[in-house]
Amino acid sequence: MIEIDDLSKSFTLHNQGGATIPVLDGAHLAVAPGECVALTGASGSGKSTLMRMIYGNYLARSGRILIGGLDVARAAPHEIMELRRTTLGYVSQFLRVIPRVPAVEVVAEPRLAAGVDRATALAEARALLARLNLPERLWSLSPTTFSGGEQQRVNVARGFVHPYPALVLDEPTASLDGVNRDVVLTLIEEAKTRGAAIVGIFHDIGARERVCDREIDVTGFAPARVA
Amino acid sequence: MTPLLSVHGLTKTYGAQIGCADVALELHPGEVLGVVGESGSGKSTLLSCMAGHLTPDAGEVVFDTRAEGPRDVLKMSEPERRMLGRTDWAFVHQNPRDGLRMGVSAGGNVGERLMAVGARHYGEIREAATDWLARVEIAETRVDDRPSTFSGGMQQRLQIARNLVTAPRLVFMDEPTGGLDVSVQARLLDLLRGLVRDLGLSAIVVTHDLAVTRLLAHRLMVMKGGRVVEAGLTDQVLDDPQHPYTQLLVSSVLQV
Numbered sequence: 001m002i003e004i005d006d007l008s009k010s011f012t013l014h015n016q017g018g019a020t021i022p023v024l025d026g027a028h029l030a031v032a033p034g035e036c037v038a039l040t041g042a043s044g045s046g047k048s049t050l051m052r053m054i055y056g057n058y059l060a061r062s063g064r065i066l067i068g069g070l071d072v073a074r075a076a077p078h079e080i081m082e083l084r085r086t087t088l089g090y091v092s093q094f095l096r097v098i099p100r101v102p103a104v105e106v107v108a109e110p111r112l113a114a115g116v117d118r119a120t121a122l123a124e125a126r127a128l129l130a131r132l133n134l135p136e137r138l139w140s141l142s143p144t145t146f147s148g149g150e151q152q153r154v155n156v157a158r159g160f161v162h163p164y165p166a167l168v169l170d171e172p173t174a175s176l177d178g179v180n181r182d183v184v185l186t187l188i189e190e191a192k193t194r195g196a197a198i199v200g201i202f203h204d205i206g207a208r209e210r211v212c213d214r215e216i217d218v219t220g221f222a223p224a225r226v227a
Numbered sequence: 228m229t230p231l232l233s234v235h236g237l238t239k240t241y242g243a244q245i246g247c248a249d250v251a252l253e254l255h256p257g258e259v260l261g262v263v264g265e266s267g268s269g270k271s272t273l274l275s276c277m278a279g280h281l282t283p284d285a286g287e288v289v290f291d292t293r294a295e296g297p298r299d300v301l302k303m304s305e306p307e308r309r310m311l312g313r314t315d316w317a318f319v320h321q322n323p324r325d326g327l328r329m330g331v332s333a334g335g336n337v338g339e340r341l342m343a344v345g346a347r348h349y350g351e352i353r354e355a356a357t358d359w360l361a362r363v364e365i366a367e368t369r370v371d372d373r374p375s376t377f378s379g380g381m382q383q384r385l386q387i388a389r390n391l392v393t394a395p396r397l398v399f400m401d402e403p404t405g406g407l408d409v410s411v412q413a414r415l416l417d418l419l420r421g422l423v424r425d426l427g428l429s430a431i432v433v434t435h436d437l438a439v440t441r442l443l444a445h446r447l448m449v450m451k452g453g454r455v456v457e458a459g460l461t462d463q464v465l466d467d468p469q470h471p472y473t474q475l476l477v478s479s480v481l482q483v
Contacts, residue, residue: 014471015478056460058467077446077460078228078255098420098442099413112424 001166001197002031002054007063007073008223009049022223023049027063029199029216033165036188036198038212041219047201050218051168054199055090056080067166085113090168091159095151097144104129104139107157114162121161128157132183148175160187167191169200173207185211229291231256231397231429232277237286239276245453246272250286252448252458256396259423259430261444261461263437263476269453270433271401277431278318278399279308290315290397313343317390321402323382327374327389333360334370336389344393359388363418380411384418391422398430404439416442437480441465449473 007027013019023046031037039047052058053072054065060073068087070079084090089110098106104125111121129139132153138146143154152175159167172188173181181204188211191198202208208215230253239246247269254260262270275281277288279300288300293315300308312318320326327336337356338346346352357367363384365377374382383403390398403419404412420443422428432443440447440461447464449457449472457470468474 011467012469014474052466057462059459059463059469077463078258080460081258081445096441098417099410100417 001033001068002029002199003064003066004029004050004054005064005066007050007053007065007221008061009046009053009058010061010223024218024221025223027218027221031166031197031199033195033197034192035214036192036200036212038200038202038208038215040215040217045218046221047218048170050221051090051170051199051201054168055088056084085110087164088166088168089159089162089164091156091170091172093170093174095143095155095158097142097151099144100142102140103134103143103146103154106143106154107161110158110162124161125157128161129154131187132157133180149177149180152176153180156184156187160191163191163194163196165196167196167198167200169198169202171201171203173202173204181207228255229297230254231258231291232431233287233289233297234277235287235289237273237276237283237288239272239281239283245269246281247276247283247450248453250455252455254397254429254431256429257423257427258446259428259432259444261440261447262431262433262450263435263440263447264450265435265476268450270450272453273450274399274401274431274433278316279312280318293396313340314393315396317393317395317398319383319386319390319398319400319403321405323374323379323386326386327382329375330373332371332373333365333377333385336374336385337392340389340392355392356388359392360385362422363388364414378411380407380415383407383411383415387415387418387422391426391428394426396429398428400430400432400434402434403432404434404436412439419443437465437477449476 005028007024009024010020010022027050039050041047049058053060056072063073065072067083070083072080104122107125107129108121111124134150134153143151156172173184176184185207232254234250234252237250238248250273264270276283289297290300291297334353334356337359338352341352341355357370360370365381365384374385377385404415407415423430434440444461447461448455451472457464457473464473465477468477
């Protein structure tokens with residue numbers, strides 16, 4: 001479902017003397033439907049960069065990122081938009097809060113974008129927020145003033161409300177208490193059971209051991225340093 | 228999929244001064260394209276040329292018309308173009324006073340555009356006007372008031388209602404949230420997002436506010452000196468900018 005081949009990435013900082021920072025070189029991985037792969041490696045080794053490239057958020061310098069047959073490294077913007085609408089979900093570490101938009105609408109939005117009718121989308125959003133133990137009085141409020149853990153649960157709900165065949169998860173259990181951590185891990189297990197291919201960063205070792213089938217150390221994709 | 232709008236080689240000069248040079252873009256149905264750049268980058272010139280408010284020196288603006296499929300708008304007759312401007316196209320000005328008739332009631336402002344496309348039944352026109360005022364969150368009790376008695380934010384919402392009542396497929400917006408308070412901006416952005424999603428609108432939004440594009444635009448085009456220096460998915464351009472000028476723009480935004 002997710003196939004990465006000979007992928008490289010570097011950043012050129014034009015306004016800081018044109019410095020070029022190579023981050024990844026020859027990265028490769030393959031994730032089958034129903035499989036969850038953890039990216040590991042020290043901070044700064046390029047885990048998040050790789051995940052952002054899979055989502056089309058960062059541009060690849062060279063290589064291939066095939067997701068359901070589409071090469072994200074070469075796809076036109078409207079093709080990536082369609083991929084994100086139907087196939088590829090992303091749970092980031094931080095919720096991008098939109099003023100005035102209630103939590104339940106934030107969660108329902110991916111379903112509305114996928115063409116599900118409003119009543120169904122909202123019902124699904126409420127069911128998921130309830131499962132994640134977000135107090136019902138918060139559902140109609142904008143998450144602007146929510147705590148970190150509450151925002152993270154809205155974020156997770158938004159990422160799991162649509163049955164994406166491919167998922168990218170950036171520390172989905174960060175800032176959650178034990179009960180909700182367990183709910184999120186169950187959601188991941190359910191996604192695997194329905195056949196989703198998942199790539200994620202899990203600093204929580206227990207979480208990684210429970211849901212991940214394999215680990216890939218991205219340090220192996222570090223560009224050779226020129227001494 | 229046929230693009231709703233495709234622009235090729237669009238160029239406009241003011242004497243020796245470049246307005247915009249060799250601009251190309253495609254817009255698909257349901258897409259919102261943000262155009263950013265500093266003052267004088269050519270983004271407003273580009274918008275005016277596409278919308279037919281300025282005549283470009285060269286280029287094509289091909290619109291997928293309902294009746295006849297793709298046609299170069301610049302080669303249309305004046306009446307044809309005006310009809311397009313009243314039906315399938317809409318233009319939201321930065322200053323609502325440029326897009327509203329200040330001496331006519333709010334309901335009249337909305338109804339007028341319907342009458343221009345042949346609506347004659349007073350009851351239906353009034354009903355449509357009231358419905359649209361509600362959608363842009365203007366109370367029914369204000370339908371007979373003139374826009375001069377409205378706040379800036381209300382005037383802008385009224386201008387949007389006036390533009391959208393004929394169910395256009397393409398909306399041009401020039402700094403739609405410029406000159407509004409931040410709280411009013413957020414409300415307007417939320418409204419626009421909802422309208423774009425629910426009506427399947429396509430839009431080209433010129434703004435200098437990168438935060439506005441992140442919320443509203445699917446794709447982003449960065450202009451400098453009349454030329455497009457970078458284009459791509461909005462989050463990709465903002466999070467991984469490639470061109471020196473885009474990197475400067477993104478890094479110059481103050482974090483709140």
